[in-house]
Amino acid sequence: MPTQRQIRTIGKPAVFLLASLPLLWLAARIAGYGESLGPNPIETVQDELGGWGLRFLLITLAVTPLRQLLRWPWLTQFRRMLGLFAFTYCGLHFLNYALLDQSLEWSAIIEDVAERPFITVGFTAVLLMTPLAITSTAGWRRRLGRRWQTLHYLVYPIAILGCWHFWWQVKKDLREPLIYAAILAVLLGYRLWRRYRPTAAAAAAGS
Amino acid sequence: MLIRHRHSIRPSEITPEKVFRNRRQLLRDAGLAGSGLFLAAGCAAEDDSPELRKLDVKRGSPFSTDESPNSFEDIISYNNFYEFGLDKSDPARHAGKFKPKPWTVTVAGEAAKTGTFDFDDIVGPHDIEERVYRFRCVEAWSMVIPWNGIPLGDMLKRFEPTSKAKYVAFETVVRPEEMPGQRRRVLDFPYVEGLTIEEAMHPLTLMAIGVYGVELPNQNGAPIRLVVPWKYGFKSIKSIVKITFTEQEPPTTWNLAAPREYGFYANVNPEVDHPRWSQARERRIGGGFFDEKQPTLMLNGYGEQVASLYEGLDLRKFY
Numbered sequence: 252m253p254t255q256r257q258i259r260t261i262g263k264p265a266v267f268l269l270a271s272l273p274l275l276w277l278a279a280r281i282a283g284y285g286e287s288l289g290p291n292p293i294e295t296v297q298d299e300l301g302g303w304g305l306r307f308l309l310i311t312l313a314v315t316p317l318r319q320l321l322r323w324p325w326l327t328q329f330r331r332m333l334g335l336f337a338f339t340y341c342g343l344h345f346l347n348y349a350l351l352d353q354s355l356e357w358s359a360i361i362e363d364v365a366e367r368p369f370i371t372v373g374f375t376a377v378l379l380m381t382p383l384a385i386t387s388t389a390g391w392r393r394r395l396g397r398r399w400q401t402l403h404y405l406v407y408p409i410a411i412l413g414c415w416h417f418w419w420q421v422k423k424d425l426r427e428p429l430i431y432a433a434i435l436a437v438l439l440g441y442r443l444w445r446r447y448r449p450t451a452a453a454a455a456a457g458s
Numbered sequence: 459m460l461i462r463h464r465h466s467i468r469p470s471e472i473t474p475e476k477v478f479r480n481r482r483q484l485l486r487d488a489g490l491a492g493s494g495l496f497l498a499a500g501c502a503a504e505d506d507s508p509e510l511r512k513l514d515v516k517r518g519s520p521f522s523t524d525e526s527p528n529s530f531e532d533i534i535s536y537n538n539f540y541e542f543g544l545d546k547s548d549p550a551r552h553a554g555k556f557k558p559k560p561w562t563v564t565v566a567g568e569a570a571k572t573g574t575f576d577f578d579d580i581v582g583p584h585d586i587e588e589r590v591y592r593f594r595c596v597e598a599w600s601m602v603i604p605w606n607g608i609p610l611g612d613m614l615k616r617f618e619p620t621s622k623a624k625y626v627a628f629e630t631v632v633r634p635e636e637m638p639g640q641r642r643r644v645l646d647f648p649y650v651e652g653l654t655i656e657e658a659m660h661p662l663t664l665m666a667i668g669v670y671g672v673e674l675p676n677q678n679g680a681p682i683r684l685v686v687p688w689k690y691g692f693k694s695i696k697s698i699v700k701i702t703f704t705e706q707e708p709p710t711t712w713n714l715a716a717p718r719e720y721g722f723y724a725n726v727n728p729e730v731d732h733p734r735w736s737q738a739r740e741r742r743i744g745g746g747f748f749d750e751k752q753p754t755l756m757l758n759g760y761g762e763q764v765a766s767l768y769e770g771l772d773l774r775k776f777y
Contacts, residue, residue: 281747289547290528290536290743291599352741354750362736369734419734422597423715424544424644 258328266329270336273303274343293351297344301373304341305417305431308410311337312438319445331387334406338384341413345377369419376412379405410435510672515588515606521662521763522590528601528744530670536743537677538595539696540645541630541637548639549677556636558680558697567627567703570618577681581667583616584608588671589664589685594726594758596690598751600740605685606668611659619655619703626658627651627708628684629700645711651695652708652722653686656767662687662760665698688760690724721777725768726758730777 253262277299279285281292288295311333318326353360363370383403385391392399414435418428535550542549542556561577586606594600614626630649634640640647657663664685667674674680679696686693692712702708712720719733728738739751757764768776 290532291546291741292747293741294599351747352751356750359736359739366731367735423540 252323253325258325262329263332266332270307270333273299274340293347297347297352300340300344300347301417304337304344305413307333307337307340308406308413309431309434309438312406312410312435316438316441335384335387338380341377341380345374369416372412372419373416376409376416379409379412383409407439410439510675512672513586513606513668515586515668515671517588519587519589522588522604523592523602523759525590525592525602527590527604527670532744533601533603533669534675534677536601538597538691539639539677539679541639541647541649541697542677543639544644552638553676556633556676556680556697558674558676561681561699563682563698564700565617565702566700568620568623568705569703570620572617580613581608581682584612586668587664589687591662591664591685591687592758593685593687593691593694594740594754596692596720596724596732596737598732598735598737598740598754599743600754601743604670605664605666606671607664607666607685609661610663610665610684611661613665614658614701614703617701617703622705623655623703625704625706625708626653626655627700627702627704628653628695628698629702630695631697631699645715649695649711650708651684651693651710652704653693654767655703657686657764660764660767662763688726688757688764690720690726692720693724723768723771723773723776725773725777726754727756727773727777728754729756730774 276285277296280288281296311330314326314330314333318324349355349360353363364374365371383405386395386399386402395402414428414432417431418425421428536546537549538546539549539553542552559577562574563577563580564574565572586608588604588606590602590604592600593603628651630647631637632640632648653663664687666679666683666685667681669675669678674683679694679698682698683696684694684698693710707722710720710722712724713722726737731737737754740754741751742749755761
């Protein structure tokens, strides 16, 4: 088991760097290095940011199951950082949409959010993520007490909305959205199973 | 590259034709050869397919727009051609094995002269015209493309359609061994499309065999494809092997796949939104990062020529 010091000095910087790589890579491509963004760069950036947002959401939700199954309690210490990366990628995904794709034309953005279900769903997800990001600090956690945990259960509907958004956005090939949805189903299913499985004591009492 | 405005490309700066002569050079210029995947596909392509032949093209059509065309690179690297994969970069990567020569087109149905014709017999008797058209995809992006081809009506008349020919149906080739996208049944291949006979005979409707003065690259629907500039791009069926004159409205692929989202007519219409996204504006490809979307024009700006085809037709119902 890694020491507290190892987690702080090696683990966290390493995870931070790894999680930043997609963003750095994208920034390099925008600056003209590496793989071209293609003839429709705004769309490429939009898809990349959205994809990584969803991936980090699922990675964040995988922390608890992995911690329990592998008996690695220290894994929890990476959860906040991973969640904040999910928020960063999803937030940039929305900003790219509003600023570059729609050129901040509010009437068009409002119409999109109000009338296009897949955008409504995605926008709701980013909106719900915002209070979670704000209250992710130790100070907020202390101040909110037990309500903090209740608030942060919002991550489950957020992840469902994220997968749903992707599903509805795709024109025809549902393979990729299906993979994300399946992973989410496993991660949420595991939690349900943990919660409702017969405990050893109950099983003994029943026999 | 980052802030590239399409308006900064003057017609005189359009990729010189000699560049097209050499496929390898072309790929390098397109800046695509740098990616390993493309390089591999590109090499395979080079062994199999000859360079793109130059066409003798008659320019100056009154139907051409004077808007600046997209670069050849944009046109050959951003394609929806599901027979070669779902990503818009897939056709450029995976179309190298496709063999557009030799080619035949079968003509069937309500016409006096039916049968299977060689590509040269179909195209040979006609002048090749340049038509610089706006091209609007149903996904809300657009390009300006200098097509080379033959007015479809001129071609169809030679087959002497009968009075029963109310529609024209088109079919794309099926070659899963050369078209990797066809190995997965994302769509119900063969891709089929159709027009009313009036639409097919309209002088704007083009049977394209080239772009930018060279024969069509595989990813753009070689060797022969439809171009109907006032309709969404999916109507402009590629790599056509069959033309059938019919009395009944023929089935069309995207309409079969999602009838609520894609109609038979598929006329560009900023007032009728796709159920999942707005059609009011479009992204012109090639504008770079800070280019704003532009308003989509009714019938893609070809209303003056074709609006009369739809008089009395409720375009909300017949989308």
